[in-house]
Amino acid sequence: MKPKSGTIKVQVTRRYDAAIERVFDAFLDPAQAGKFMFATPNGQMIRAEISPRVGGSFVFVDRRPNGDAEHYGTYLEIDRPRKLVFKFAVAKDAAESDVVSIDFLKREKRCEISLTHEMSAKFEKHKDKVAEGWTSILTGLATTLQQLVM
Numbered sequence: 001m002k003p004k005s006g007t008i009k010v011q012v013t014r015r016y017d018a019a020i021e022r023v024f025d026a027f028l029d030p031a032q033a034g035k036f037m038f039a040t041p042n043g044q045m046i047r048a049e050i051s052p053r054v055g056g057s058f059v060f061v062d063r064r065p066n067g068d069a070e071h072y073g074t075y076l077e078i079d080r081p082r083k084l085v086f087k088f089a090v091a092k093d094a095a096e097s098d099v100v101s102i103d104f105l106k107r108e109k110r111c112e113i114s115l116t117h118e119m120s121a122k123f124e125k126h127k128d129k130v131a132e133g134w135t136s137i138l139t140g141l142a143t144t145l146q147q148l149v150m
Helices: 020-028 030-036 121-149
Strands: 007-016 044-050 057-064 067-079 083-089 098-107 110-120
Touching (some): 020 083, 030 044
Antiparallel strands (some): 007 110, 057 067, 067 083
């Protein structure tokens, strides 16, 4: 995917020892997603709401020591279990939003995720922090998937 003019892309990839459908579904189930989407080790997820349909939205609020961190999105594409695309913002009525696209690839009995976050080039200095954030989220997803097996 070529970024639009004036945008940059951050890409993160991760493999999971789980069926592609389980990995995909975790993103759309509030009980599971609330454990890893925008959750931090020193925070407490106080709100995880998902309306899993094209045009539907999500909101995650993680209570952190320095205040609540709110994350909002609207689903643009849901193609189970191959692709999930959503607009993403950290303010409820943000004038601008980023686009996050997640491709789910079946690898034998495993699943690989390729996540691409497209954002305005004016935020280029935050590119590494965005990559770290998504890496942490995808690590949290691995922990969530392991807990479901136990």
